[in-house]
Amino acid sequence: MRDLAIETSGLVKTFGDNRAVDGLDLTVPAGTVYGVLGPNGAGKTTAVKMLATLLRPDGGEARVFGHDVLREPDAVRSRVSLTGQYASVDEEMTGLENLVLLGRLLGHRRAAARDRAMRLLEAFGLTEAAGRQVKTYSGGMRRRLDIAASILNTPDLLFLDEPTTGLDPRSRNQVWDIVRIVVAHGTTVLLTTQYLDEADRLAGRIAVVDHGKVIAEGTPGELKSSVGSGSVHVRLRDAVQRPEAERVLAKELNTQVQLEADPVALTARIAGDDADAGAERASRALAALAASGIVVDDFSLGQPSLDEAFLALTGAPPGEHSLALTDHPATDKNAQEEAA
Template sequence: MTELAIETSGLVKSFGDNRAVDGLDLSVPAGIVYGVLGPNGAGKTTAVRMLATLLRPDGGQARVFGHDVRREADAVRARVSLTGQYASVDEDLSGMENLVLLARLLGHRKPAARDRARELLEAFGLTEAADRLVKNYSGGMRRRLDIAASILNTPDLLFLDEPTTGLDPRSRNQVWDIIRIVVAHGTTVLLTTQYLEEADRLAGRIAVIDHGKVIAEGTPGRLKSSIGAGAVHVRLRDAAQRPEAERLLSAALGTHVYLEADPVALTARVAGADNGERVAAEQASLALAELARAGIVVDDFSLGQPSLDEVFLALTDRPASEKEIAA
């Protein structure tokens, strides 16, 4: 039987009239990246803070490696580390000074603290900036230093709460590489994110949460297949024809058609749960034939597996980046 790093049942947390977490049920296997996906206000950060013993639950149960987060908080803290949405390092110290200070607070003797700091700075590509004040680091460098600080003592479970928010694509990729290295060394990672691509790239399993509860859970592939066998992506030559193309595609496929930000692009899910990829391809071909008969010119067409973006839209009827009251 697979060991569970996290197990929650009916977890609840309220702030006044706002029920930020509303009966959250999670089972997180040890040794993987487990993605928690949801929009702002879904309850991701509140859930993480309860699991890390920073907030006391109002109801339900939560265990981390078998330890109750309320009754055995010290035992939980001994096995976890948390990197929040914002860097927690001291900007008026250098990267080296930050890591040495934290290592000393964690009980390392001074020589061992400096050795561990050098090791992490090298591993995270920060050796050249080791003696530079953190206030002069880029956002990506600060985030890497923040994660390095979180694993000075290698935790059994690392909470990463939206670790790449605001980073450029290159810095985001660097953080993803670090997360993979951390997991390869045996640490379980619970990753909360609004970036659907991030969850798809990193997570072995994903829980989609909305309004404080899990609305879907599984591997990325299973979540994608749950909303259909494929997705048709169409680019038109003439943007003026998009309304008619939307009507024809919706009628031919029997599904909702999404209008992309690009004024000539449309996307639609193809086939129900009982249909396979072959049937999806046949449906897509018939839909394209309808467009051709109507004189609508298609410049580009593709049929592929639904993206996590489409999964999220299908499950919540809103984009993952929609702003709500932050929890």
């Protein structure tokens, strides 16, 4: 069996009457990207802080590479690094100065710290900006510098909490490439993200967390197939016909129909795990639309998306599942008090 980077059993954390993490069970194989998804307030960041020894669990057990987070916190800290949603570097210093300073704090001699900093700046495409103050960097550049700071000493486990929040598509892709490189060199990554496509592209396995518990776990493909054999996507010629098309699809497929932002588009999930039966039902639905005089310009049948799986599992619409850095209003205040 593959070595485990993280193993939790019945992990609990409460803040007053709020049970932020409520019996969380995780098993994260080493050398992989493991995604953690869940609606706002699900307990993801609280769990990460406990695993990184920034918060003390109130119950259950948690081990990082076999080390108990309560009894062996120093051993855990020696093997992990945490990159939060907001950059932790000093904006008044240059990129090079930030990395050299952190390298020195980690125990490197000045020459070694500078050498390591320069190699990371080159690897992350920041060499030309090395002598500029960080406050002049774009969001994507700051993010890359922040991740570089997290791996000055290559960690065995890197916690990435929403690493691409607010970045443009090009910068997001650059960060994704960095994550892949880090994992290729042997580091395990635990990723929380507000972008479902990010988890889909990067994570080998994903845990869906809601109300402090894991409600589903598996590969992206397994999670998608768990909500049905496919999804029907329809584009109409006339937006006026959409209410009637919604009624027909709901009746023929016996499922809820999602109205897309595009006024002529609809999507419906097909229940069941038989792909052939799903295709037959979709064909009947298309015939029913035609029989009702509804003109369809485009029709497709595909595997459910991770967004649809998320919606089915948590009941939270995709537009309302922001995975914010703070899961609960009291979390950050309590974390600061306990970490002090």
